[in-house]
Structure formats: structure tokens, C-alpha cells
Amino acid sequence: xxxxxxxxxxxxTKYSGLNNNFTHKSTVKNSLCGDxxxxxxxxxxxxxxxxxxxxEACIFCEASASLMAKKIKDYSINNLKKDIKxxxxxxxxxxxxxxxKFREFKHLAxxxxxxxxxxxxxxxxALLKAFKL
Numbered sequence: 001x002x003x004x005x006x007x008x009x010x011x012x013t014k015y016s017g018l019n020n021n022f023t024h025k026s027t028v029k030n031s032l033c034g035d036x037x038x039x040x041x042x043x044x045x046x047x048x049x050x051x052x053x054x055x056e057a058c059i060f061c062e063a064s065a066s067l068m069a070k071k072i073k074d075y076s077i078n079n080l081k082k083d084i085k086x087x088x089x090x091x092x093x094x095x096x097x098x099x100x101k102f103r104e105f106k107h108l109a110x111x112x113x114x115x116x117x118x119x120x121x122x123x124x125x126a127l128l129k130a131f132k133l
Contacts, residue, residue: 002059005107010062015069018054026130030122035061039126041072048075053123060119063108068123071101081133084124092117 022040029036035057042049051069055062083099090098091109098105108120 003107006059006063009066009104009107010059012066012070015050015052015066016054018052022052024130026126028122028126028129030057030061030118032118033058035119035122037061037065037122037126039065039123039130041127041130043077043131045077047077048072048080051127053126057122058116058119060108060113060116061122064105064120065123067102067104067108068127071104072127075101077131080127080131084128084133088121088124091120 018038018040020040021042023043024041025039027036027038036055037057038054040052051072053065053069055065057065083102086097086099087102087105089095091105092114094109094111094114096106105120109117113120
């Protein structure tokens with residue numbers, strides 16, 4: 001059963017919808033389940049100003065994209081690869097040592113949702129691809 005918190009996170013569609021105003025973009029598809037995400041980012045060489053996304057995916061991927069778009073504003077690109085690596089490891093292994101900015105991801109990465117870890121990670125993969133990290 002999907003928790004009310006996951007539904008609440010996925011329901012925040014403030015950053016949903018592409019607008020063709022971007023400096024970086026990527027599209028990633030999960031070959032296991034078919035989830036697909038497109039992201040558009042505005043960033044300079046130092047930090048990310050904004051992220052927009054469009055998903056054809058399950059609620060876990062949608063919630064993850066929503067959280068990431070919310071949390072990524074003013075994020076340092078230098079910290080991105082390291083923090084996403086930690087975040088991915090926590091999600092895959094249901095750990096709780098999240099970078100402070102990404103603590104809300106613990107709601108998506110419980111042990112009962114471990115089989116959906118790749119769905120939660122898909123937006124993170126799209127970010128790495130957009131910056132070629």
C-alpha cells in the first residue's frame with residue numbers, strides 16, 4: 001500500500017511541465033518498468049537555479065521528481081555528484097544517512113518500498129545525465 005505521505009509528495013506538481021527554457025536537459029527511461037522522465041534545468045557553472053520535469057511514470061518516480069525539483073534550487077553543482085551518490089546508496093539500501101537537504105527522500109525509500117528503488121532513483125539519473133556527471 002502506498003503511504004499518504006508519498007501521495008502528498010507526488011501531488012505537488014508545482015515544477016511539473018516543461019517550458020523550453022533551459023540550459024541543460026535530459027531524458028531517462030527505466031528499462032525494467034518503463035518509467036520515463038524528462039527534465040529541464042537552468043544552471044550556470046556554479047549552481048542550479050531551477051528544475052522542471054515531465055514524467056510518464058509510477059507514483060514513486062513522480063514523488064521523487066517532485067522532491068528533487070523542490071530541493072535542487074540554488075544547489076551547488078560541485079556537490080551534486082557526491083550527494084546523489086550518497087542519496088542513491090541510501091535509497092537502494094534503505095539507509096537513513098541522507099544529506100540534510102534530501103532528508104525527505106526517506107519517505108520514498110523505506111524497506112517496504114525497496115522494490116521501487118529504481119523508480120525513485122530515475123530522476124537522480126536524469127540529473128547526472130543532464131550535467132554529464
